[in-house]
Amino acid sequence: MNNLLVLTDFSKSAKHAAVYACSLAKQIQAKIILCNVVIVPAEVPLAGFVAWPLEESDVLLKESEVELKKLKMQLEKMDDYPIPNSDISFRSDPGILLDVVKDISAEIQIDFVITAAHGSGLGAFLLGNHSRGLIDDIGTALFIIPPTSKIALIQKIAYATDFEDPDHEMKFIRKLIALANLLKAEVFITHVYKESDVSPAFYKSVQQIMLDISCENDYPKIHYKAIKNVSNKKGLDWLMAHGDMDLLVMVHHAQGFLDRIIRGSLTQKLAGSDAIPLLVFKKAPAP
Template sequence: MKKINKKSILVLTDFSKYAKNAAESALNLAIKMKMDIVLCNIYPTPTILSSTETPFPIEYDDSAKQQSIDSLKIEKIRLESILKRDTDISVIPDITIMDEDHSFSSLATLIKKEKNIMMVIMGGRHHQGNEFLFGGCINTIVNKSNCPVLLISEKALTEAVKTTIFATDLTIEDMKQLKLLTEKADLFKSHIHVCHISPPTPIVIDFNEEYHLSEFIQEMGKLTFKKISFKNIQGKNIVQDLIEFEEETHADLLVIVHKTHSFLWKLFHESSAKRLIRNQKSPLLILPG
């Protein structure tokens, strides 16, 4: 693809309902953050087995590729028409399409290398029966990306982000990302609910957990951003507890930090990942740890 010369949001789309919500969310963010948009069609790459029974990708025929490009052009026109309806935009984002074939792995590598891709946005779940986005594909993008990944399902991310949930496991990496998030929260005038899920109270108190909890809250107190609160929830089911807290606070955005062998790693390597994505209503922002 042509080199991306301006800071941009990469939108991975398969033209489904959730993917269109993702693209519209990208418009709102691009306007707020003065970035451009790059559209890329995503679909599972067909494979065949070699003589050694190792799968390798085969090329789509020209008609399938042309259909993909045509659909991208139509989506670009749709998004540009939405922009034209907003007369208050001072700087209109430029929308381009990526017409090269990419596997998820090569696309993830490109995202990591391309310094001007500031965020990746994609539909968080698809219609029943289409499983290719779950597990491996989303995991590939999240694991290799060094920029935020935003998953959108039923609710697009609008300008009115009033309530954000930041789920934490009390690490230093989380505090660094929380500080960065407070800067963006100011942009959206959002209140941030910091949430930690603790296991049910044990017979023997976990002093290590208590120490990290106290230390994290102390660091939160040093933040200049004041529209922030902390809640510690005791529960056995991380996904269900997050969903219930999301409903309780009427959250517009759920934020988690990706770190190997930690909170999000467990989600993306267990069946609970699919449950979180399937049941999420608010946009899910995954920050690099």
């Protein structure tokens, strides 16, 4: 059974992400682990800083546990997405967000981390320090849930790529197909490119990837969609406006498709696509 680590700060956006996680858990038969990270300053103060009383730290952790219990009860009582009591657990951990996520992932097999997009959509989330750190530094696949995204069955998934790293595409497409199989969802492998930048050999390699996918996977709901002669910005813009997708999936690695989106003006386009959750797979760095 899959494990979903759902990060929460008890905000409205975070509670919406938790409800989304319940819907997802029901579809893929997953367990939910609610997690609130309590930032507690070091017990030994640095020069010029005032020590944080340990009593205050204990109060924060106790308050966190109370709120987690409330959230757990609220999720269990939802009529639309009922989750059995044994399938929702919670934990309140002191420390720094990234360190806590890594520590939990080392203790338990975490299949997906789920977090809310705060601010003005995904663009604001991708530019934030904590969020960018989650994308950059954790290896677990990350769901980013905008506050206005619909809570419904995931039926159509878009995997957006420029196929600049075709050798690694198959690895992540296989992971996505495994998820899509559980969801019984259609997968649209969406190739965004400029025709002038694509050589015949490159295009042939993409065709080979699609052929390999068809041969390897006994899953009929895989489609190929080409968006050509446009920039990454315009291609993703078209996909958001006309694709009618329930989930957008991208792979993050240095100088890759998503990395260029994060660094460039396309973050502003993502800021306007509040309704579509994003799933980010992380490519491991080269040894």
